[in-house]
Amino acid sequence: MKRQPKSTIPKAVQDLLVQAARDAAAQAYCPYSQYPVGAAVLTLDGQVYTGCNVENISYGLSLCAERVALVKAVSAGSRVFAALAVAGGDKRAAAPCGACRQVLAELCPPETPVFIARLKRGGKVTASTLGALLPLSFASLA
Numbered sequence: 836m837k838r839q840p841k842s843t844i845p846k847a848v849q850d851l852l853v854q855a856a857r858d859a860a861a862q863a864y865c866p867y868s869q870y871p872v873g874a875a876v877l878t879l880d881g882q883v884y885t886g887c888n889v890e891n892i893s894y895g896l897s898l899c900a901e902r903v904a905l906v907k908a909v910s911a912g913s914r915v916f917a918a919l920a921v922a923g924g925d926k927r928a929a930a931p932c933g934a935c936r937q938v939l940a941e942l943c944p945p946e947t948p949v950f951i952a953r954l955k956r957g958g959k960v961t962a963s964t965l966g967a968l969l970p971l972s973f974a975s976l977a
């Protein structure tokens with residue numbers, strides 16, 4: 836397996852971001868999947884915005900935690916992001932879905948760190964980057 840580049844985010848900041856994502860999962864509205872997910876995005880100026888998954892009976896309208904966190908940040912005026920953490924799953928961590936990866940690509944450069952964790956405290960946190968999660972993303976040529 837290819838090694839991920841080491842994150843430039845200090846471990847203490849990573850830990851805070853992962854915990855914020857875990858805490859956000861407690862607010863998940865997931866009556867259909869019973870699969871709570873939380874996310875936390877760190878802006879370049881040090882703000883943290885969190886989100887949880889919000890499901891809908893019309894499944895396609897459900898929102899992932901990552902997109903909720905990003906939309907909250909953007910709607911509060913943030914445009915530059917330093918890192919994102921996502922927390923979900925018991926045995927296996929929930930990595931961002933393809934739709935969320937594309938939304939991240941709209942707002943973040945490929946080197947943006949993405950931390951992927953299980954819901955439970957402790958355990959391994961996978962540090963990746965947006966570029967590693969979504970290589971050759973659809974992007975504007977402008």
Ligand SMILES: [Zn+2]
Pocket residue numbers: 899900901902931932933934935936
């Ligand atoms: Zn998603």
